[in-house]
Amino acid sequence: MGYWKEYALKIDERGFxxxxxxxxxxxxxxxxxxxWIExxxxxxxxxxxxxxxxxxxxxEDIMDEVIMKTIRKYYENAEGNMHWDNEDYEYWGSTYDTEDVVGDFAEQISSDQQVIDDIINAIHDITWCKYDPYGMTEREVCEYSWKSFSDTVKYKNRYFFLQQYDDEDYERYSPLSILSIIAENAKTLGIIKTLPANFDFYRVRTFNSKNEVLLDDANLGAPPKELASTDRMSARGISAFYASDKLETSLKEVKNKKPNHNIIAFGKFNNVRDLKYLDLTDIKSRSLPSVFDLNQYTLREAILFLKDLNDDLTRPIEELHEIEYVPTQIFAEYFKFVEHLDGIKYSSSKDHNESCYVLFFDNEQCIYDSKKESWRQNCELKLVDANIIKK
Ligand SMILES: [Zn+2]
Structure with missing residues (x-):
């Protein structure tokens, strides 16, 4: 083959x-x-x-080795990959020109417009479509499956949803699959963590009258089951310990919840053993691997999915819409019973920079009985300080 023919083939193949x-x-x-350049x-x-x-x-080197490879991970030639409609004379689905496609990565590539223009002008003028235009990426399948799971347990089927299977026709994971995928992603990202014993948890309780106030562990710990109300991570009747690592955050959380309660007391509790928990707050600050680092593609997609999921799990919910808590309650139970975690750390809906914890301990597990031998103790959280802070 002559040099020019070989050259033309090379240019054709690499696409620019x-x-x-x-x-x-x-x-x-x-x-x-x-x-990469260095x-x-x-x-x-x-x-x-x-x-x-x-x-x-x-x-040419950075185009060939990095930029075109990345573009081809997300886009492909519409010709041969999309259905062409002979009547309307157009493709079935969204298409993009080279400027759109490069524009998608322009901010990360360079702030020098000349660099971007050179790339756009060099790439062969073809009609682009999203990679696998009629399918979904793994992240899209996960997002769709989570939404489908949420709708199912809120409006269709609250208790027998585990009977469902993955739906390959609709590219949707079953509720159990999507929960286990979330757990696997959480393990990969290292957001299942250990909290050493003796960590300070602040829990705030409000009281109606002074006669009600009892500053002991039974009254300041998780509520007894008869009083356990619906909350973000636990259903009515299922007692859980909601607290924060700062007193101020706990105060913000209870503010305006019961307007006629004007006595506020706090209890500071310490965990007696190391706790295993899911740290959702970590996902918010986690930086994304570069879009050009294709070895980290799966990790990047997992982080993006968990970031969206975290926003959904921690969005503020008006008290009347109890039903909105059902998916997060099931999510929490999954981590409690299947992954054997002790709790979840999440962003406060009152202040997104502050953290809240739900620990899967009930009223009895907040009570230390000094008369019992240590092996009979059921206590997980010990009250170490308590006081009234406002009258
Ligand atoms: Zn330069």
């Missing part, structure tokens, strides 16, 4: 024309791209964008 320029790490935004640079010279002397790589 030559860009006769070099670029340095200062002229790209994304950390992965910066590192690691793959074999010469120091003038960057064609900032015109300074740096370690540089040919634009």
């Amino acid at each position: 024309d030559d860009i006769d320029k070099h670029i340095c790490s200062e002229c790209v935004e994304d950390e992965f791209l910066k590192n 690691e793959n640079s074999i010469e120091t010279g003038e960057c064609d964008y900032c015109h300074r002397i740096h370690n540089i790589v040919p634009m």
